[in-house]
Amino acid sequence: MALPLRIGLIGAGWVTLYHLRGWQALAEEAVVVAIADPSDKASKNRVAEFGIGARYRSASEMLAAGGLDAVDIAAPRAAHAELVRLAADHGLPILCQKPLAPTLDEAQQLVADITGRVRLMVHENWRFRAYYRQAAQWIAQGRIGKVKAASLSLVTSGTVPNAEGRLTALERQPMLRGEQRMLVAEVLIHHLDTLRMLLGPMSVRAAVLSRTCPEILGEDGAVLHLETAGGAGVSVFASFAAYGAQPEQVDRLTLLGERGVIRLDGAELVFRSGGDEERISFDQAAVYQGAYTATLAHFLRSLRENTPFETSPEDNLETLRLVEDCYRLSGWESAGKSRTEGHAA
16 A cells, blocks of 8 residues: 555544544554545534545445545444444455444454454554553563552543533533443443453453433443452442542552552552652643554554554454443343433433
């Protein structure tokens, strides 16, 4: 393929702002030459802001027009499987936003259908955040020894009314209102994937999910207990409905090792072992955008060098198994009918 690669972007929603900024930073290697979205307003805004050459109402129209070297799918997750199959029919390499499909069964079928036909990478950018890459490096260097226990928390006020009566999480992502699988499937999927990257294979031992906000169908609270293949306990405590908490999503992570500890508090990462200490402060906004750019750069590098994708479809299935087990063990799906009826009332 001649550089820069010609990218077709499917989707023009809020997340595509970060995709397009990332592609813009990699302009010598790839350029978004076309965008497809059923919303004229959304696609026109992206075209005007980023100077995209062609705009289409549907992915099928864009793909039929040709002139593309790869496709970036950033549409709602319900459409991922259909769009991946469509792009595969055109023989194009595909980068698809997480998850591959809304459920594990659908994702497994998609992987079976696509394997061997085209190159497919899942856009799972959380693990590419600079502080998580640094933590992974410290672990790989053996600086804290074997990890014995880990704890991750994410607490925000996004689904409780603020002083103005607004629900900030739903203003940022209105689609969250109608998702019966909300917190784990849409948000904590990132954290579960990142924990897998840091600690290796894991299994879910227990899960309790809850809903506080009456304006959503899905859960906005989760308490999870996992275990690594090496026997380390891992706890995940998350809530979007914490009164008095900040509306922004801030990760807090503790990794306890035999010889030291790694702690992340928002954008500050600390390593301690005996009298040794290393502290790194990151710019949160730069880390957020940088993770998108790093994900795109990995996609391009893997295409160019014909090397494996770190977030391959098979790897994403392992994360989706954890997500599925959270819902299964919590009984969330079996209680869904009564929640839906209560929401409608």
